[in-house]
Amino acid sequence: MPIGGPKPRVLLASLLLRPGSVVSTDRLVEAVWGGARPPDPLGALRAYVSRLRAVLAPLQHGERLRYQAPGYVLAVADDELDATEFARLVAEARDRASVGDPGRAVTLFDAALALWRGDPLAEFDFAQVNADIARLADLRLGASEDRIEAMLHLGRGHEVVTELDALVRRFPGRERLAAQLMRALYGSGRQAEALAVYRDLRRRLVDELGVEPSEPVRTVHRRLLEHDPTLAPAGEPATNLPRRATAFVGRDQEMRRIDTLMRDARLLTLTGVGGVGKSRMALEVAAALDRSRFPDGVWLCELDPLADGSPVSHVVATALRVRQRHGSTIEQSVIEYLRSRKLLLVLDNCEHVLDASARLAADLMANCPGVVVLATSREFLGVHGEQV
Ligand SMILES: Nc1ncnc2c1ncn2[C@@H]1O[C@H](COP(=O)(O)OP(=O)(O)OP(=O)(O)O)[C@@H](O)[C@H]1O
Ligand SMILES: [Mg+2]
Numbered sequence: 001m002p003i004g005g006p007k008p009r010v011l012l013a014s015l016l017l018r019p020g021s022v023v024s025t026d027r028l029v030e031a032v033w034g035g036a037r038p039p040d041p042l043g044a045l046r047a048y049v050s051r052l053r054a055v056l057a058p059l060q061h062g063e064r065l066r067y068q069a070p071g072y073v074l075a076v077a078d079d080e081l082d083a084t085e086f087a088r089l090v091a092e093a094r095d096r097a098s099v100g101d102p103g104r105a106v107t108l109f110d111a112a113l114a115l116w117r118g119d120p121l122a123e124f125d126f127a128q129v130n131a132d133i134a135r136l137a138d139l140r141l142g143a144s145e146d147r148i149e150a151m152l153h154l155g156r157g158h159e160v161v162t163e164l165d166a167l168v169r170r171f172p173g174r175e176r177l178a179a180q181l182m183r184a185l186y187g188s189g190r191q192a193e194a195l196a197v198y199r200d201l202r203r204r205l206v207d208e209l210g211v212e213p214s215e216p217v218r219t220v221h222r223r224l225l226e227h228d229p230t231l232a233p234a235g236e237p238a239t240n241l242p243r244r245a246t247a248f249v250g251r252d253q254e255m256r257r258i259d260t261l262m263r264d265a266r267l268l269t270l271t272g273v274g275g276v277g278k279s280r281m282a283l284e285v286a287a288a289l290d291r292s293r294f295p296d297g298v299w300l301c302e303l304d305p306l307a308d309g310s311p312v313s314h315v316v317a318t319a320l321r322v323r324q325r326h327g328s329t330i331e332q333s334v335i336e337y338l339r340s341r342k343l344l345l346v347l348d349n350c351e352h353v354l355d356a357s358a359r360l361a362a363d364l365m366a367n368c369p370g371v372v373v374l375a376t377s378r379e380f381l382g383v384h385g386e387q388v
Helices: 006-016 025-033 041-059 082-098 102-113 127-153 161-170 175-187 191-209 215-226 252-264 278-288 312-320 330-338 350-367
Strands: 022-024 065-068 071-074 267-271 298-302 343-348 371-377
Touching: 006 025, 006 041, 006 071, 006 127, 022 025, 025 041, 025 071, 041 065, 082 102, 082 127, 102 127, 127 161, 127 175, 161 175, 175 191, 175 215, 191 215, 252 267, 252 278, 267 278, 267 350, 278 298, 278 343, 278 371, 298 312, 312 330, 312 343, 312 350, 330 350, 343 350, 350 371
Parallel strands: 267 371, 298 343, 343 371
Antiparallel strands: 022 071, 065 071
């Protein structure tokens, strides 16, 4: 914007940072000249104001830059400044989060944070307005933290690990971020790394400030060590089962039988010819089960779309949102993740990838005592312990 040297720009920045509010002439003079005032500061200020008005003229509807005792107001409509829109979206997002709707909150936080491009008011890098600019940056960081909190509540901590890691590096003293990173890592089955975050934070605080981490961070740390289930995401039931689209008829007897078998068997395979209704029955059974038996959820792994012989573990990893761990194969990562979990896996349509499904099921039976598998397949898997 061609408004001349730094002084008129400081004036504009001072007004822009408080859109719609009167900024007193005292304050403006202080911002623009500090201790080095011209002989007639108010006159000089008026001169700059008219220069600004000329620049703003093309954007004018009504008077943009208005005198109103004891100062000046920059008139902007609510939807004209992205900073205002940002504040509105963040307020709405926080509101949704506070009433237990983290999904909607995340959508709104995303919309708010998407309004940011680079650093705020980077073209006004003057000491006089730095404090205000820092305040804007702080709002952004707070919104990012609240968005991450909502993601953690949704059980989507693994999706924010990378972002959190970068934030913790950038703001190493910000304890809330460190606590969030610990929870996100723990929720992704990365307990050792979660504990390392705590160790780093504590070392820094003790060395540099001689203080221990704050109580909230210590609580997260204690819960990590105790495998406290409250660290698991609250709220939404953990499942990716589709909603039922059409009515399910008959099959009462079979349903009861499956229910009985599932009490004891850890691997149950529904077999039958194509189209007889195996997949449908498995979904009905899974949806009707007593979820308290599976605190870590009920997860459908649809193997139908796989080409023959493709890695079943990838489908499972995607369904469970498990990431491949450094130095491990995806198979190992999945088993590692499931080792300590209590959940039901529905492996649907195994016949396409019978060998790979059987290997995975055998691995699960051997290593993951809390995992129950309900499989559907035209042929049974042939795994030790399988009920058909
Ligand atoms: N009891 C039922 N009530 C209503 N619809 C059913 C029932 N059982 C199956 N269906 C429907 O019949 C169709 C075929 O069933 P499904 O896909 O479950 O068969 P399948 O045995 O898994 O077949 P495939 O071996 O080819 O995988 C689906 O559209 C399913 O919704
Ligand atoms: Mg099927």
